Amino acid sequence: MLLKPQDLLLALKLVALGSERWTYARLAKELGLSASEAHAGVQRCLRSSLLLENVAAYPADEATRAVLLSQDIYPVMQRRRRGPQANASGNPVRPHDRFLAEFVIHGARFVFVPDRTPMTVGVPTSHSAPAFAGVFAPGSNDYVWPHPNGQVRGLGIEPLHPNVPFAAIQDGKLYEMLALFDALRVGRARERGMAMDRLAAILDPHTPRPPKPAPKG
Incomplete structure (x- = not known):
């Protein structure tokens, strides 16, 4: 698995968005990509540890779970999260501050010459x-x-x-x-x-x- 240039562009865009809510459609529109390219790029960044998964709490209400499942949203049990930005926005992923900084500052210029x-x-x-x-x-x-x-x-x-x-x-x-x-x-x-x-x-x-x-x- 190799990182592509659009993957770093996506990761930096998520930094720029901060705590704003976003969708793959929005990322695609604002970066000139397709939604599938945006999704694939985020997945590569996750595998490379440039991004971290946010985990939402599993709704206790049966009716709420049924509505989410009908929309192809699959809630999971809440896990312990770390960091001041841990899922504060409700987004599925967030930048891994330290790893992304290390890569951009010390490695990426040798990869994307x-x-x-x-x-x-x-x-x-x-x-x-x-x-x-x-x-x-x-x-x-x-x-x-x-x-x-x-x-x-x-x-x-x-x-x-x-x-x-x-x-x-x-x-x-x-x-x-x-x-x-x-x-x-x-x-x-x-x-x-x-x-x-x-x-x-x-x-x-x-x-x-x-x-x-x-x-x-």
């Missing part, structure tokens, strides 16, 4: 994206996802998945994570360091981190 293209017009990414506004001055080495409706000219890099520009434009938080991930893939040392810090804070906010050393001088 981007192809680069000549100068083109597209949607800004990496340090050129809005997530880096005011941090790095725009320059000749701006990066973009090639896109016919883009308005920025720069060096083209292949997005994680062809639907990334479409999905990112609709969801600012997802856009930020995808651009930060691209900074890991193509950025210089300073940009990669910043992207690691910001992605860690977004993907795994509940894990304490050691304070940074004070600047010398």
Whole structure:
């Protein structure tokens, strides 16, 4: 079983949604996938431990169980859950904060290596994206996802998945994570360091981190 690019896109989308309720139809629509592709991607992420299953309580009322079963919903006995987000939303799965952060920050850039293209017009990414506004001055080495409706000219890099520009434009938080991930893939040392810090804070906010050393001088 191999993870596909859309699987990581799905996992990041679930991070962006947070405690919002979602359906596979919604995921498919907002990511430009089919519902079956969304479902298959979630299953691969579960097997890879990037996502965790939420377990709903088994309704005690016989009539309620009958209604659920008539809708092809199969309730199960409640199990002990861990973590502050454990099934708070009622969604079937949730991101595994620590494992997803470890994979995105330390492994995914070696798995999903981007192809680069000549100068083109597209949607800004990496340090050129809005997530880096005011941090790095725009320059000749701006990066973009090639896109016919883009308005920025720069060096083209292949997005994680062809639907990334479409999905990112609709969801600012997802856009930020995808651009930060691209900074890991193509950025210089300073940009990669910043992207690691910001992605860690977004993907795994509940894990304490050691304070940074004070600047010398």
